[in-house]
Amino acid sequence: MRVLLVEDDRMIAQGLQTALRQDGYTVDWMGDGRSAAAALHASRFDLVLLDLGLPERDGLEVLRELRRRGDATPVIILTARDDMEDRIQGLDAGADDYIVKPFDLDEVGARMRSVLRRANGRGDPCIRVGGICLNPATRVVERDGAPVALSAHEYAVLEALLQRPGAILSRTQLEDRLYGWGAQVESNAIEVYIHSLRRKLGSEAIRTQRGVGYFVPKE
Amino acid sequence: MTSIRARLLIALLSLVACASLLAGALTYRRVLAETSTLFDYQLRQMALSLRSQVSLAPRIELPPDQGDAEFVIQIWDLFGARVYLSRPGLPMINRAVLGYDNETLQGEVWRVYGLQTVDGVIQIAQPLRVRAALARTAALRVVIPLLLLLPLLGAAIAWVVRGSLMPLQRVAAEVQRRDAHSLAPIATVPMPLEIAPLIDALNRLLLRLQAAFATQQAFVADAAHELRSPLTAVRLQLQLLDRAPDQAARFQARAALGAAVERAIHLVEQLLTLARNEPRASDAELALVALDTCAADAIGDCHALAVARGIELSLDAQPGIMIHGDPDALRALVRNLVDNAVRYTPRGGAVRVRCSSTAEAALLEIIDSGPGIPAAERERAFDRFYRRASAPEEGSGLGLAIVKAIAERHGARVSLADAAGGGLHVSVNFPRRS
Numbered sequence: 001m002r003v004l005l006v007e008d009d010r011m012i013a014q015g016l017q018t019a020l021r022q023d024g025y026t027v028d029w030m031g032d033g034r035s036a037a038a039a040l041h042a043s044r045f046d047l048v049l050l051d052l053g054l055p056e057r058d059g060l061e062v063l064r065e066l067r068r069r070g071d072a073t074p075v076i077i078l079t080a081r082d083d084m085e086d087r088i089q090g091l092d093a094g095a096d097d098y099i100v101k102p103f104d105l106d107e108v109g110a111r112m113r114s115v116l117r118r119a120n121g122r123g124d125p126c127i128r129v130g131g132i133c134l135n136p137a138t139r140v141v142e143r144d145g146a147p148v149a150l151s152a153h154e155y156a157v158l159e160a161l162l163q164r165p166g167a168i169l170s171r172t173q174l175e176d177r178l179y180g181w182g183a184q185v186e187s188n189a190i191e192v193y194i195h196s197l198r199r200k201l202g203s204e205a206i207r208t209q210r211g212v213g214y215f216v217p218k219e
Numbered sequence: 220m221t222s223i224r225a226r227l228l229i230a231l232l233s234l235v236a237c238a239s240l241l242a243g244a245l246t247y248r249r250v251l252a253e254t255s256t257l258f259d260y261q262l263r264q265m266a267l268s269l270r271s272q273v274s275l276a277p278r279i280e281l282p283p284d285q286g287d288a289e290f291v292i293q294i295w296d297l298f299g300a301r302v303y304l305s306r307p308g309l310p311m312i313n314r315a316v317l318g319y320d321n322e323t324l325q326g327e328v329w330r331v332y333g334l335q336t337v338d339g340v341i342q343i344a345q346p347l348r349v350r351a352a353l354a355r356t357a358a359l360r361v362v363i364p365l366l367l368l369l370p371l372l373g374a375a376i377a378w379v380v381r382g383s384l385m386p387l388q389r390v391a392a393e394v395q396r397r398d399a400h401s402l403a404p405i406a407t408v409p410m411p412l413e414i415a416p417l418i419d420a421l422n423r424l425l426l427r428l429q430a431a432f433a434t435q436q437a438f439v440a441d442a443a444h445e446l447r448s449p450l451t452a453v454r455l456q457l458q459l460l461d462r463a464p465d466q467a468a469r470f471q472a473r474a475a476l477g478a479a480v481e482r483a484i485h486l487v488e489q490l491l492t493l494a495r496n497e498p499r500a501s502d503a504e505l506a507l508v509a510l511d512t513c514a515a516d517a518i519g520d521c522h523a524l525a526v527a528r529g530i531e532l533s534l535d536a537q538p539g540i541m542i543h544g545d546p547d548a549l550r551a552l553v554r555n556l557v558d559n560a561v562r563y564t565p566r567g568g569a570v571r572v573r574c575s576s577t578a579e580a581a582l583l584e585i586i587d588s589g590p591g592i593p594a595a596e597r598e599r600a601f602d603r604f605y606r607r608a609s610a611p612e613e614g615s616g617l618g619l620a621i622v623k624a625i626a627e628r629h630g631a632r633v634s635l636a637d638a639a640g641g642g643l644h645v646s647v648n649f650p651r652r653s
Contacts, residue, residue: 009448011479015455018472022462055606080447102451105458 001116001159002026002177004045006036006062007078008054012101016049019105024139024152024159025112028180033057040066043176045073046163047112047119052079052090060093067094074119076111078103113137120163127162129216132201134162141201148200153178157193161206161216170213227380232373239365247358254350255330259319262332262343265290269343270336289349291329296339315340321347386414394421402429438497438603442490445604445616449483489615492551493603496624505629508544510574510581510649511536517553518572521561529566532557536574540581542649544629552625553583555618556645560587562614564642581649588642597635622647 003025007013013029020027028045030036033054040048040062048066052059063075077090082100090098096115099108113136117125127134131144139155141148150158160169160177169177171190179185186192194214198206206214269292294303295315312322317333322344330350333342393405404422407415456476463469511534518534525532542549553572560570568588575582592600592607599605603620619633622645626633631649638644 009452011452011475011482012448012455015452015459015475015479018459018468019455019462022459022464022468080444080451101447102454105455105462 001046001156002028002044002180003112004036004039004043004048005029006031006033006048006054006059007051008032009051016108019109023109024156026156026178026180031055033059033062037062037065040071040073044173046177047116048073048075049078049108049112050075050095052077052081052086060090063090063093063095072119074115076108076115078108110137116163127159129162129165130205130219132158132162132205132216134159143201150197150200151193153189154193154197154200157190158197158201158206161214165216166218168209168213168215173213223384224377224380228373228376231376232369235369235372236366239362242365243358243362246361247354250357251350251354254353258330258345258350259332262290262319262330262345263334265292265343266332266334266341269294269341270334289345291344293342293344294339295342302339312342312344315342383411386410390414390418390421397425399432402426402432438494441604445490446483446486449479449486452479453483455479486615486617489617489621492548493617493621493624496548496551496621496628498624498627505543505545507541508546508549510540510542510549510576510583511538513546513549514553514572514574514583517550517557520550520554521557524558525561525570528561528564530561530564531569532561532572533569534572534574536572537576540574540576542581542629543652544649545625548625548628552622552647553585555622556585556647559614559618560585560589560643560645563587564589568642579651581651583647583649585645586638586642588638588640591637591641591643592635600635601633 001024003020005013005016005020005027007016007029008031010031013031017027017029028039028043030039034056036050036054036059037057050059050063054062059077059079063077066073066075074096075094076097076099077095078099078101079086079090080101081090087098087100096119097111099111113125116136117123125135125137127136133142134155135141136159141150141155141158156178157174160174174190175185178190194206194208205216207217208214290305292303292305293301293312293315296302299315301313312324312329312331315333316322316331317335317340320331320333322329322331328347329344330347331342331344333340390405390410397403402425404425405418407418407422410418453476456472456479460469460472460476463472514534514536518532522532557570557572564570564587570585570587573582573584573586575584596607600607601619601623604616605619606614606616623633626647629649631647634646634648636644636646
């Protein structure tokens with residue numbers, strides 16, 4: 001799950017990155033509005049945490065531009081502006097949620113999950129496909145009711161594939177979800193994770209579309 | 220408390236009373252003078268008419284006068300024997316005087332006129348009391364109506380004064396309605412010439428108050444908003460500390476928490492410094508302060524930071540430059556400027572502090588080898604919570620606002636310019652008091 005964090009306050013940004021990484025998110029951080037807009041142009045993110053009072057370009061402007069392009073990437077505004085007007089303006093500009101600083105980390109986590117759930121058209125907090133059930137809040141994966149122990153990377157690959165059952169994700173797309181910019185990626189890392197996931201969840205749990213990528217079959 | 224109404228009432232009524240008494244006194248004197256002339260003339264006329272009678276019938280017995288004692292007539296013959304006394308019962312002057320004279324007899328003053336005739340002397344006397352009584356009556360006739368009018372005058376004055384003071388009461392009621400939330404100017408409906416300046420002054424005061432309240436509210440709002448960031452960082456790190464999976468993460472979170480708390484403390488301290496140096500916020504006595512000592516103290520405060528950042532910090536001060544100031548505030552001024560310079564200057568750079576003095580002013584300069592501030596941003600750089608986009612780290616955004624506030628309190632001028640070798644050159648000019 002790849003998150004773009006746009007926050008100009010270094011201290012808050014560093015703390016949030018640590019927390020999000022602990023939750024298994026891949027985080028890229030941008031400290032100003034202009035580079036945030038550029039990053040949103042260049043890469044696909046599963047979620048954007050957006051501060052409003054940014055240097056160079058205001059967060060709202062970045063958000064509006066994103067929506068004008070037809071980009072539906074979920075955006076949660078994280079800001080110190082707590083006026084009712086600001087909240088309304090933020091949500092109407094296309095934000096999926098609005099959180100006021102100082103925020104609670106657990107609440108931010110829950111809201112992120114909720115926004116992601118709705119973005120993928122689900123109501124059930126757990127993702128259930130076939131006999132597999134993945135709970136993003138507890139990060140517990142079960143196969144036919146029995147818990148399965150997964151590494152952080154295995155979990156991330158499975159979560160990405162389970163988000164949209166039937167949709168094929170290429171190796172590069174999966175790598176993008178797993179690693180932020182500047183991370184060293186082993187060339188066969190994804191194959192290794194897929195192999196180990198099949199071993200734990202059954203060989204039919206993840207299918208390969210030769211030359212294209214991987215997918216989880218729709219029921 | 221004095222009442223204008225009571226004062227006017229008492230003053231005006233006393234004036235009217237005094238004026239009527241004065242009028243009475245003047246009338247009395249004038250009437251007295253006039254009656255004296257008149258009666259003197261009358262005395263002479265009586266004497267002259269008696270002379271003709273007496274000379275025609277020298278021995279005719281005149282009947283004794285039975286009337287009041289207004290006139291007493293005596294006639295003496297050539298030998299000095301009294302031949303006639305009009306009021307025999309009365310003690311009388313036994314002396315013949317020619318012409319006008321005043322005689323005192325048994326405590327009573329008489330006006331006497333004596334006339335020499337062929338047969339002797341005719342003398343007519345009249346008590347002065349009669350004249351005084353006439354004058355008194357005339358005077359009272361003037362004074363009494365005036366005194367009777369006094370209560371009526373008082374009521375009229377009270378009515379006029381009340382009407383005149385009405386606008387003042389209206390203004391008082393208007394002012395009473397004002398509080399911190401409604402400082403609207405008082406309507407300048409046509410007001411008496413004497414009250415208009417009061418309203419003008421009040422309205423100017425209200426406008427100043429309004430501005431001051433607005434500034435204060437903006438400041439509090441800004442402060443609350445700005446405190447959110449460091450507090451968010453504190454809360455975040457605290458939660459990270461709670462959920463740290465291992466010792467290393469815990470150690471890191473604790474260090475970050477410490478930094479976040481320090482940042483919050485720093486912001487609060489800067490806010491306090493700014494609040495203390497707001498215009499007229501403090502009435503601390505300004506004392507004579509040595510500028511070079513202040514600069515040296517402030518440099519001492521920033522020394523550790525400069526060493527940590529590899530910045531060469533130097534002071535070039537003319538000793539004994541004395542200025543009128545608040546030593547703590549001046550130290551904060553220099554500290555903020557040096558702190559800014561040290562933070563914005565890249566590693567290996569230099570920050571120089573100079574104190575110099577001329578006949579007109581004491582000059583404090585801080586020159587760094589950092590990136591400087593573009594001319595277009597220099598004005599805004601003094602706004603509170605203004606941070607440049609390229610700020611190297613989270614500052615309070617208050618440094619230059621504090622510097623400006625302190626400088627203004629000391630009547631000093633702060634200016635930003637390019638340093639000779641690039642970087643920022645801050646000058647604080649303290650004019651000498653004449």
